Amino acid sequence: MRTEYIINRLIQVLPVMLGIITxxxxxxxxxxGDPITIYMGVRASEEDLQYLRHLYGFDxxxxxxxxxxxxxxxxxxxxxxxxYQKPVFDIILKxxxxxxxxxxxxxxxxxxxxxxxxxxxxxxxNRISDHIVRFISLxxxxxxxxxxxxxxxxxLGYYLEILPISGYVPLRxxxxxxxxxxxxxxxxxxxxxMGYTMRVMRSSMLEVLGENYIKAxxxxxxxxxxxxxxYALRNALLPVITIIGLQFSTLLGGSIIIEEIFxxxxxxxxxxxxxxxxxxxxIQGVVIYYSFxxxxxxxxxxxxxxxxxxxxxxx
Amino acid sequence: MSEKMSVTMFKKPWVKDISIEFRxxxxxxxxxxxxxLLFFSAIFVTIDSTFFDRxxxxxxxADPLEMTPDTYQPPSKDHWxxxxxxxxxxxxxxxxxxxxxxxxxxSSVGFxxxxxxxxxxxxxxxxxxxxxxxxRMVEVLYSIPALAFALFIVAIFGANIQNxxxxxxxxxxxxxxRVIRSEVLSIKEREFVMAARALGLKNSRIIMDHVIPNAIxxxxxxxxxxxxxxxxxxxxxxxxxxxxxxxTISWGLMLSSGREALFIDPYLAFFPGLAIFLTxxxxxxxxxxxxxxxxxxxKTRWNR
Numbered sequence: 251m252r253t254e255y256i257i258n259r260l261i262q263v264l265p266v267m268l269g270i271i272t273x274x275x276x277x278x279x280x281x282x283g284d285p286i287t288i289y290m291g292v293r294a295s296e297e298d299l300q301y302l303r304h305l306y307g308f309d310x311x312x313x314x315x316x317x318x319x320x321x322x323x324x325x326x327x328x329x330x331x332x333x334y335q336k337p338v339f340d341i342i343l344k345x346x347x348x349x350x351x352x353x354x355x356x357x358x359x360x361x362x363x364x365x366x367x368x369x370x371x372x373x374x375x376n377r378i379s380d381h382i383v384r385f386i387s388l389x390x391x392x393x394x395x396x397x398x399x400x401x402x403x404x405x406l407g408y409y410l411e412i413l414p415i416s417g418y419v420p421l422r423x424x425x426x427x428x429x430x431x432x433x434x435x436x437x438x439x440x441x442x443x444m445g446y447t448m449r450v451m452r453s454s455m456l457e458v459l460g461e462n463y464i465k466a467x468x469x470x471x472x473x474x475x476x477x478x479x480x481y482a483l484r485n486a487l488l489p490v491i492t493i494i495g496l497q498f499s500t501l502l503g504g505s506i507i508i509e510e511i512f513x514x515x516x517x518x519x520x521x522x523x524x525x526x527x528x529x530x531x532x533i534q535g536v537v538i539y540y541s542f543x544x545x546x547x548x549x550x551x552x553x554x555x556x557x558x559x560x561x562x563x564x565x
Numbered sequence: 566m567s568e569k570m571s572v573t574m575f576k577k578p579w580v581k582d583i584s585i586e587f588r589x590x591x592x593x594x595x596x597x598x599x600x601x602l603l604f605f606s607a608i609f610v611t612i613d614s615t616f617f618d619r620x621x622x623x624x625x626x627a628d629p630l631e632m633t634p635d636t637y638q639p640p641s642k643d644h645w646x647x648x649x650x651x652x653x654x655x656x657x658x659x660x661x662x663x664x665x666x667x668x669x670x671x672s673s674v675g676f677x678x679x680x681x682x683x684x685x686x687x688x689x690x691x692x693x694x695x696x697x698x699x700x701r702m703v704e705v706l707y708s709i710p711a712l713a714f715a716l717f718i719v720a721i722f723g724a725n726i727q728n729x730x731x732x733x734x735x736x737x738x739x740x741x742x743r744v745i746r747s748e749v750l751s752i753k754e755r756e757f758v759m760a761a762r763a764l765g766l767k768n769s770r771i772i773m774d775h776v777i778p779n780a781i782x783x784x785x786x787x788x789x790x791x792x793x794x795x796x797x798x799x800x801x802x803x804x805x806x807x808x809x810x811x812x813t814i815s816w817g818l819m820l821s822s823g824r825e826a827l828f829i830d831p832y833l834a835f836f837p838g839l840a841i842f843l844t845x846x847x848x849x850x851x852x853x854x855x856x857x858x859x860x861x862x863x864k865t866r867w868n869r
Contacts, residue, residue: 269705274717281721388592392846394797396804397838400824404831503710507801511824521713522805525720533717537709544708 259552263545267538274537275319278530279312319534328538329531333523338535342517346539349516351421352509353501355432356440357494364444365490368451373478375456383448390445395504399438399511407434416513435512439504443497450493451486458486487558495551499544586858596850599843606660607667614661627654629661629814637830647832650822655833659840661814666844669730669809670796674788676734677795681741682784686777688742689749690768700746703739711736712801719807729808733798737791744787748780755779786856793848800841816841 303309307318322329328338364387371383407415414431421428458464459482467477505518517539524532587593613621619628631653638648646655688699706714718732752758753776761771802808803817804824811818816837823834 265701266704266708269701270709273705277717277721388846388849389842392793392797392849393842394800394804394820394838394845396801396820396824397834397842400820400827400834400838404827404834408828499708499710500712501710503712503714506712506716507805510805521716525716525807528721537713537717540710540713541708544710548708 255556256549256553259549263548267541267545270541271320271323271534271538272316274534275316278533279315281528323538328535331524331529331532331535333527333529333532338531341520341532342535342539345515345517345520347420348418348514349502349505349509349518351428352432352435352439352505352514352516353498355429355436356443356501357498359436360440360444360447361494364447365451368448368490369455369478369483369486371448372452372455372459380452383452387445387448387452390441390443390448392445393441395438395441396507396511398441399434399508402434402438403511418512418514418516435508435514438511439501439508442504443494443501446493446497447490451490454489455482455486458482461485484558488555491551491554491558495547498547499540502540502543583855583858586854590854590857593850593854596847596854599847600851603663603667603844603847606663610661610664614664627657629653629657630812637826637833639830640832646836647830649819649833650826655819655836658814658819659816659836662816662819662837662840665809665813665815666796666799666841669726669733669799669815670792670844673730673733673795673799674737674791676730677737677741677791678784678788680734681738682745682777682781684738685742685745686749686772686780689746690753690772690776692750696746699742703742706735707739712798715798715802716805716807719802724802724807724810726809726813729799729802732802733795736798737795740787740791741784744783745777745780748783749776752776752779782859786852786859789848789855790852793845793852796841796848797845 300309307315310318319329326339328342330336331338331341334341367383367386371380374380403415406412413434415434417431419428419431421432459478464477464482467481468474472481502518505516506521507518508514509516509518510522517536520532521536523529524536587597609621613619619630632651633648633653635648636650640647646659649655649658684699684703688696709717715729715732715736718735719728722728758771758775761775766774799808800815800817800820803815804821806821808817809815819837820834820841823830823832823837826833
């Protein structure tokens with residue numbers, strides 16, 4: 251039942267994916283300038299340019315290029331990067347663990363900080379601790395990621411010399427060292443998510459605590475701890491999961507800037523390079539990667555919803 | 566005549582709700598004060614640069630474009646915020662940067678507002694296939710990370726102010742479309758819309774004159790909240806070198822050059838960063854208050 255549901259959802263999101271692939275293709279073709287000329291520079295001979303255009307299929311009519319492109323994607327061939335001279339799929343796959351570990355660390359950081367803080371703040375409404383939590387969440391939401399990154403680099407990395415300020419160590423090679431390298435990037439990346447999660451957790455907890463079944467549980471003489479953790483939390487978590495799911499794509503987008511600042515060779519930095527170099531196959535590959543991860547996150551949110559709230563039926 | 570009536574009918578509680586909300590909400594008042602300061606500064610810069618050729622700011626503080634040999638000065642009596650890599654006064658530049666922030670922030674939100682409201686209203690009003698197609702398109706926009714998509718547009722079509730406005734406008738548009746659509750879904754069932762239909766008005770006329778004016782308050786709430794995000798997005802683009810280009814003064818660009826000299830002179834990055842942060846924060850504070858005043862139901866509906 252559950253796998254069937256997931257497969258159904260996957261089929262539902264396929265049109266969106268196709269839309270994104272088409273959008274990326276159309277926009278790149280609308281763009282002024284020619285990627286081969288940009289890549290080869292002004293000194294390249296006309297024959298070389300012609301040859302390369304032919305090699306990458308840029309000399310064909312646009313609709314043929316589009317059909318070719320779709321055909322190749324359908325069999326998992328994303329083309330060859332112009333600037334790296336390697337298959338796009340391999341480049342992305344090689345960098346995927348880097349970006350994923352960054353994104354998961356910052357997701358972990360924001361959730362671990364924000365959920366308890368949000369609950370605490372809801373339970374201490376209008377006390378000083380509540381105001382402090384709300385102030386922190388306001389800062390998290392308002393501060394630009396790159397500013398957090400710069401402040402952290404200066405204070406913790408340069409002034410106090412506690413944490414490394416650039417580079418990446420694969421977690422599989424050295425977990426402790428790798429984690430140390432990920433702390434500053436993950437905190438800078440996850441600040442906004444932390445802020446949003448805190449305020450949504452707080453407000454949804456407050457809302458749930460006003461519900462009748464909570465009053466009933468209290469009237470029944472259950473301990474406040476049990477009421478909050480066993481009865482209220484489950485329902486209060488649903489909007490929080492929604493916001494985390496929505497913010498997931500912001501994390502991916504933010505990874506572009508954070509990876510650039512911290513010198514992490516992940517997909518964010520790859521995106522930036524691909525755009526600078528006008529590497530069409532690579533740009534298209536990266537766009538597909540983003541939308542794929544986003545849609546995956548949508549499905550994960552749906553499944554989490556169903557796990558937390560058994561009333562939700564799979565259709 | 567009918568327009569006038571509907572405006573006066575909802576204008577009163579509108580103003581009252583907001584003033585009540587702001588009277589009891591000190592952080593929001595603080596945010597409002599900062600926003601006034603920002604607009605004042607942007608207007609000052611516009612007058613100063615177009616009519617006085619930067620004379621006023623040069624006498625008051627320093628010329629934001631004049632290069633001096635005093636590079637990388639820490640804050641001092643002469644330069645309250647210090648100087649940058651070309652010896653230019655950072656305070657003067659932060660003040661001048663407010664103009665770019667306000668222009669780009671407001672116009673990109675204006676872009677999202679106009680197109681988002683139109684798309685949402687059309688999708689909600691017509692329903693069926695039109696709705697399906699439009700909302701799938703919005704979903705496509707939504708499913709690429711905002712910053713990646715904005716970078717994509719600016720990198721491909723060229724880094725200049727217009728493209729930055731359009732790019733940031735497009736990535737914030739889905740929020741407007743979604744909110745307006747859900748409003749319109751309920752509005753179109755109301756009596757006055759049916760009456761307008763019965764009178765034989767054209768659909769376009771009904772949408773423009775009756776549906777959109779009644780759904781516009783929630784779009785205004787989204788707009789206030791979006792200006793903060795838009796300014797952050799614009800700054801992020803500038804920071805990556807894909808935003809407005811020098812010699813235009815922008816906080817994102819200043820921060821980006823400050824990052825390169827971080828260990829020589831941290832103030833270079835600190836003040837423009839602070840300006841971006843405070844601007845975004847004040848729009849968030851005011852946006853929250855406006856939303857609470859208009860529609861308490863929206864409280865948990867935080868998008869992006």
